[in-house]
Amino acid sequence: GQNIDQPTEMTATEGAIVQINCTYQTSGFNGLFWYQQHAGEAPTFLSYNVLDGLEEKGRFSSFLSRSKGYSYLLLKELQMKDSASYLCAVRDTGRRALTFGSGTRLQVQP
C-alpha cells in the first residue's frame, strides 16, 4: 500500500518563498506528481518527478529523493493567486492510478 503525508496548512507572505514537503511510502515507486487545486475547481498538474533531483518550471520547482521517500514543492515570488491546496500524489508500479495525500492548504497574505 501507500502512505503519503504533507502538512495540512501553511501561511506565507506575498513575494516570499515557501516549501511544501511530502513524504511517502510505497512498494514500487513509479513517479511523484504535484497538483494545484483552487477552491471549487479541478486539480491542475504542476510537476512530475521520477528521478532524484530538482525539476524547475518557472516560479515552481519540485524536488525528489527516492531513497528518503521525500519530495518538496518550492514556490518562489509568491502571488496572492497562489493561495490554493497543493496535492502530492504518487504512482505505484503495481497500480494504475495516482494515490493522493490530503493536500496542503496554502494561504498567501499581503
Added chain:
Amino acid sequence: ETGVTQTPRHLVMGMTNKKSLKCEQHLGHNAMYWYKQSAKKPLELMFVYSLEERVENNSVPSRFSPECPNSSHLFLHLHTLQPEDSALYLCASSLGTGGSNGNTEAFFGQGTRLTVV
C-alpha cells in the same frame, strides 16, 4: 477548461433517488477514473477504466455503479445513497495508465458537488 467536462456541477438527491454523473473527455485519452473528495480527506480512487474495461474497483459500495460506453465517456450511476456519500466527485483521464512510463499525468474535470439529503 481542462478538456474533461463533468455534469452536473451540483446535485442534491434524496436517499431513495437514482441519479447519474456524467464525464466526457476530449483529449484522446484511453484511461478514465472516478475519485471522491471529501472535506479534509485525501482524494480517494473509486474506479479505473482502461480502454473501456474496468481495471480497478477500490472496494466501492455497490450503490455506486460505473459505466464506460466508450473511451470518451464515463458515468457514475447512483442509487440509495447515504448522507456520508456527500462529497465532490471528480473524473479524470490520462493517456495510458502508467506502465513502464510513469509520466502519464491525470487531467481532472471540475467535479460534481453531491449532497445526499
